[in-house]
Amino acid sequence: MTDDGLDGDGQGRDGAAARDAGDGGTDAPTNDGQRFDRLPATAADRVVDGRATRREVVDWWVDRFGLEAATFDSHTFWEKGAGKVWAFAGEVDSPAGVEGLGMTFLRTRQEHWKPTTNAVQRFGRAATRNVVVLEEADATAFLAGETVEPGWDGDWGYLVAAHDVAGGVEPIGVGLYVHDELRSRMPKGRRREP
């Protein structure tokens, strides 16, 4: 079991299930974007249509960036907002009325899942593939939100953009590599000109 001890704990598995059933609705439960609901462990546990599972989320980081699956052993995953997955370092039973739970981590419910800048900064240091290490001029331009051409012959799609700083490679953020260019996905509020 790769998981957080959730199996057999119907309460936490997919919180929307019980609550939605209690609403007396006749339709299948849907995602409530205003509320934190825990991701189901696996597809077999899924109740809310389209909701990513814990296993899919962990597998995505393992497949895409080569992280160890154990990286996330102590984190629970939650959906609040359409497709927005949060990583929380712990357990809470009923996060009703909570504004934030850990960090926004991954955007799902779209064809190509996209990690957040903060998730890449936090977890991307351990990535072993799909990391493009930028020269300093490109790193600076990327941080400012500009598209750069680093000469990459790996996968297309979302990459960890990193640079060498103070004796090690450090992730800067998420880049979308298409058509031989790396498009910076630094959020406007995180762009800087060092």
Add this chain to the structure above:
Amino acid sequence: MDPLARYDPLVDDPAAFHAACDRPLPSVVRVNGLASTPARVRRAFEEAGVGYEPVCWHDGLFRLADDVSPGNTWPFVHGWVYGQEEVSAVPALALDPEPGERVFDPCAAPGSKTTQVAALMDDRGLVVANDNDLGRLSALRANAERCGVTNVAVTRSDARNFSLSPVGGERFDRALVDVPCSCEGTVRKNPDALEDWSLDHVEGIAGVQTAILGRALEVTRAGGTVVYATCTFAPEENEAVLQHALEEYDCHVVDFELALKHAPGVTKWKGETYDDAVRQAKRIYPHHNDTGGFFCAKLEVAA
């Protein structure tokens, strides 16, 4: 008249006190142990030609040169550092949280102390970071995420009426009560801080502080720790608030180590007398260590 003159009878060297309050304050950053180390931050600053100097009492704090805008440095971008006034690093150290504990931060935004607490806990356990202002909560969330913190649950409520139910109902091991205050001690950073000073405001906000500290004591378990902090000098907002807590709740003031020069809490002020125990609180004046002004006390809930 300078409102700070009312504290002349409390300070050891009033002239030095006023002179320090008139000097601007250097920018200081704290190293975020979740993302980096003091050695690596130093190296990054050196590579980028950023002027800095260490502080003598804490290896994770650096004073930056006047021409540096900390937000535009790589260490900031990577979440390795957080811009935080030197003395504001004191309460989380006094709190001394352990990984895995439940910690309450009732007035958390914008998050300097929250992120410091989370780092001291190695991002394990739970920090409930509460504030009542939506805009400030958004800054808190952004700052926590930039620091790579994942053990924080953010709540929005009036700290005086904080409810445990959204966060599991269980009481906390520790609480860091960094209350809104008249901010007299930030005058070096915000010269306007004293413009609207009035005794009415001081007394009004002291009522809020008393209620917030009281609620924090109620939601902390028996034997748990509560740290009370302000960035102001007024005994009405400091020792008097502690006095009320000692009278109304089953708790006591305890000593804590502080390597910065400081003075003890005062027991007499404007005709009021406070319990001798408040002497274990620490008053940090700007001329003591060339910092902002601060007040910090550590309490224990009776076991």
